[in-house]
Amino acid sequence: MARSASLLFLVFLLSSPLYFVSVLCQSSLSRLFIDCGSTSNIPTPDGLGWISDIYIDVGRNHNLTLPNLHPVLSTLRSFPIRSDLDSPLKFCYVLPTNPGGRYLVRTTYFYGGFDNGSAPPVFDQIVDGTFWTTVNTTADYAAGMASYYEGVFLAAGKKNMRVCVAANTYTTSDPFISALEMILLDDSVYNGTDFGKYAMGLIARSSFGSAGSIIRYPDDRFDRYWQPFSDSTHAKSSTHNITTADFWNLPPAVVFNTAMVADQGKPLVLLWPPNSLPDAIYYIALYFADTSSLQSTRTFNVFVNNYSFYSNLTVSSSGLVVFSNQWNLSGQTMVTLTPGSPGTPLISAGEVFGLFLIGNLTVTRDVIAMEQIRENIISPPPGWSGDPCMPQDYSWVGVTCSYGLQIRVVSLSLANNNFTGHIPNLSRLRNLEKLHLQDNQFTGTITLPFANLAKLQELYIENNNLTGEIPPSLFRDGLDFRYLPGNNFSSVPPPPNM
Ligand SMILES: *[C@@H]1O[C@H](CO)[C@@H](O)[C@H](O)[C@H]1NC(C)=O
Ligand SMILES: *[C@@H]1O[C@H](CO)[C@@H](O)[C@H](O)[C@H]1NC(C)=O
Ligand SMILES: *[C@@H]1O[C@H](CO)[C@@H](O)[C@H](O)[C@H]1NC(C)=O
Ligand SMILES: *[C@@H]1O[C@H](CO)[C@@H](O)[C@H](O)[C@H]1NC(C)=O
Ligand SMILES: *[C@@H]1O[C@H](CO)[C@@H](O)[C@H](O)[C@H]1NC(C)=O
Ligand SMILES: *[C@@H]1O[C@H](CO)[C@@H](O)[C@H](O)[C@H]1NC(C)=O
Ligand SMILES: *[C@@H]1O[C@H](CO)[C@@H](O)[C@H](O)[C@H]1NC(C)=O
Ligand SMILES: *[C@@H]1O[C@H](CO)[C@@H](O)[C@H](O)[C@H]1NC(C)=O
Ligand SMILES: *[C@@H]1O[C@H](CO)[C@@H](O)[C@H](O)[C@H]1NC(C)=O
Ligand SMILES: *[C@@H]1O[C@H](CO)[C@@H](O)[C@H](O)[C@H]1NC(C)=O
Ligand SMILES: *[C@@H]1O[C@H](CO)[C@@H](O)[C@H](O)[C@H]1NC(C)=O
Ligand SMILES: *[C@@H]1O[C@H](CO)[C@@H](O)[C@H](O)[C@H]1NC(C)=O
Numbered sequence: 001m002a003r004s005a006s007l008l009f010l011v012f013l014l015s016s017p018l019y020f021v022s023v024l025c026q027s028s029l030s031r032l033f034i035d036c037g038s039t040s041n042i043p044t045p046d047g048l049g050w051i052s053d054i055y056i057d058v059g060r061n062h063n064l065t066l067p068n069l070h071p072v073l074s075t076l077r078s079f080p081i082r083s084d085l086d087s088p089l090k091f092c093y094v095l096p097t098n099p100g101g102r103y104l105v106r107t108t109y110f111y112g113g114f115d116n117g118s119a120p121p122v123f124d125q126i127v128d129g130t131f132w133t134t135v136n137t138t139a140d141y142a143a144g145m146a147s148y149y150e151g152v153f154l155a156a157g158k159k160n161m162r163v164c165v166a167a168n169t170y171t172t173s174d175p176f177i178s179a180l181e182m183i184l185l186d187d188s189v190y191n192g193t194d195f196g197k198y199a200m201g202l203i204a205r206s207s208f209g210s211a212g213s214i215i216r217y218p219d220d221r222f223d224r225y226w227q228p229f230s231d232s233t234h235a236k237s238s239t240h241n242i243t244t245a246d247f248w249n250l251p252p253a254v255v256f257n258t259a260m261v262a263d264q265g266k267p268l269v270l271l272w273p274p275n276s277l278p279d280a281i282y283y284i285a286l287y288f289a290d291t292s293s294l295q296s297t298r299t300f301n302v303f304v305n306n307y308s309f310y311s312n313l314t315v316s317s318s319g320l321v322v323f324s325n326q327w328n329l330s331g332q333t334m335v336t337l338t339p340g341s342p343g344t345p346l347i348s349a350g351e352v353f354g355l356f357l358i359g360n361l362t363v364t365r366d367v368i369a370m371e372q373i374r375e376n377i378i379s380p381p382p383g384w385s386g387d388p389c390m391p392q393d394y395s396w397v398g399v400t401c402s403y404g405l406q407i408r409v410v411s412l413s414l415a416n417n418n419f420t421g422h423i424p425n426l427s428r429l430r431n432l433e434k435l436h437l438q439d440n441q442f443t444g445t446i447t448l449p450f451a452n453l454a455k456l457q458e459l460y461i462e463n464n465n466l467t468g469e470i471p472p473s474l475f476r477d478g479l480d481f482r483y484l485p486g487n488n489f490s491s492v493p494p495p496p497n498m
Helices: 017-021 138-142 253-257 364-376
Strands: 011-013 031-035 060-063 075-078 090-096 102-109 123-127 130-135 145-154 160-166 179-185 198-208 227-229 235-237 258-261 268-271 277-288 297-304 307-316 320-331 334-339 349-357 399-403 407-413 420-422 434-436 441-444 458-460 465-469 480-482 488-491
Touching: 031 090, 090 123, 090 179, 102 160, 123 145, 130 145, 130 198, 130 349, 138 145, 160 179, 198 258, 198 277, 253 258, 258 268, 277 307, 297 320, 307 320, 320 349, 364 407
Parallel strands: 198 227, 407 434, 420 441, 434 458, 441 465, 458 480, 465 488
Antiparallel strands: 011 145, 031 179, 060 075, 090 160, 102 145, 102 179, 123 130, 123 160, 145 198, 198 349, 235 258, 268 334, 277 320, 277 349, 297 307, 297 334, 399 407
16 A cells, blocks of 8 residues: 555664754755754754744644753654544644755654653654655664654645644554754656656665765755665775766765675675565665776676566666666565676665655645635634645545545534634635534624535534524525524524425
């Protein structure tokens, strides 16, 4: 299933100085590093650094007071779940994006016992209308580590991307988030993927033959993390540097400083990525450069799970990338490099992503209408953020949608909520079939809010404090209209058939 295609993967230690150099110096829209739960910016030496938690209006800030914790991990934001609701709740960051931009999104979680509980909550991540993955940091937390997830998404909205955490049936305590990063990628990066149809979730990004620390910014200009992956016998260092400015996917040049090299005349077999994978479609990119001397080249064959990935690959000192934008994997993956003639195989770096279908968004008109309604209710229902209908199991509380060619809001129930004030203007929700507003304390007249709702079949407004006249148009065939008891209408026209 697509939702398990992106996994929890690599982790970093609490005391790692990872966050001290997080700077990409381009325009303000090309990177955004949010220190969730923080009320102040965390400066870095160049003055950019992490910003405080300003792109969300729900949730609660917490400070952790554990020793040696990096500042970014020492604050977090949590979101209240409600046991009395049967629908899942989502809580969304609304982040400014360039339209059509392709963003690397990285979320970081470190529980730290913020709620005095004994184990981290398990919950979901959503980007716009797309279910991304389940967040389960239990094992990492038990090992004293934070967890991060990375995905690549096209900015589908005109101005914003919504990155959300959401409660699910397995969520038994409040979900939270420690850090959220958005980095705009160049259009050429991962351009083998049809981002109109798919998003990518990182499984592994490895620098082979390296035993050093994670390679990242400034070596990687997009601050992608390249984790060391090696064994004791096949790691080799390079004897010269290469340039990667014209490489597909723009890998950092330093990943070519090391490689894993086969024993002469033998194949090189890598169990990589190390985790067992669910049966799904993946993007695989493998990076090679012959770093033994400027003149040398070597030819070998690449197999993935015994299927030929590339035959007679000729690798020289200038290096190359081989990728598949759709490759089926399942279980443990085995990458095998077999010698050609001449050639001892080697490999410098690799990336594997799960591909998952992106979810469509609700019709813009209905989104705007729902957002206006939210703004006009004094305390809107919990979890009213992100797309009102998508992902399909995560529509807003009280909202039901139709999922045909267009995704539209077809029913809205705000019944029994103690809402006060005037009924918000609902005229934009042209496809509304059911509207339940009974058992609140709405006041004012009802001439305006229900104009244009030609498809309405049920309209319940009893037990409010409504006044004025009832428009005769509401007494029409095919509309089940309930307005009494509990209102103070000045005149009630007789039903039309009397
Ligand atoms: C966390 O610590 C900061 C700085 O000490 C403080 O301003 C903020 O109010 C604290 N937040 C909470 C939720 O206690
Ligand atoms: C956790 O326990 C401490 C000490 O009893 C208390 O001050 C704090 O409010 C508790 N925090 C939460 C989120 O329950
Ligand atoms: C979360 O991960 C832990 C440890 O890997 C596992 O035991 C647990 O079943 C997982 N929880 C869920 C809800 O998947
Ligand atoms: C992807 O980017 C590379 C440059 O890195 C370019 O050569 C190639 O034509 C692009 N492919 C597509 C489909 O845009
Ligand atoms: C490669 O470049 C780095 C700095 O850019 C330098 O420290 C290193 O010595 C170079 N390696 C070789 C083999 O030239
Ligand atoms: C690949 O082939 C080897 C040797 O024939 C075999 O041991 C291994 O199980 C195969 N792996 C897969 C994933 O089919
Ligand atoms: C690889 O090259 C060798 C020698 O040029 C050739 O005999 C062989 O058929 C090629 N293999 C494939 C799979 O193309
Ligand atoms: C890959 O998986 C898809 C569905 O996940 C399937 O339709 C397709 O046939 C598979 N391709 C191969 C080569 O197994
Ligand atoms: C999104 O909409 C397009 C066109 O309406 C449709 O082909 C596609 O299947 C939809 N995607 C999903 C995930 O439902
Ligand atoms: C509405 O208000 C009453 C009285 O204050 C309270 O008992 C009830 O729980 C409230 N209902 C909801 C849904 O908030
Ligand atoms: C209600 O919304 C509709 C559609 O946007 C608009 O035409 C109408 O003027 C609004 N009515 C009021 C009273 O604001
Ligand atoms: C609604 O009307 C009742 C009875 O007229 C009154 O007691 C109550 O205070 C009103 N509520 C609001 C919110 O106006």
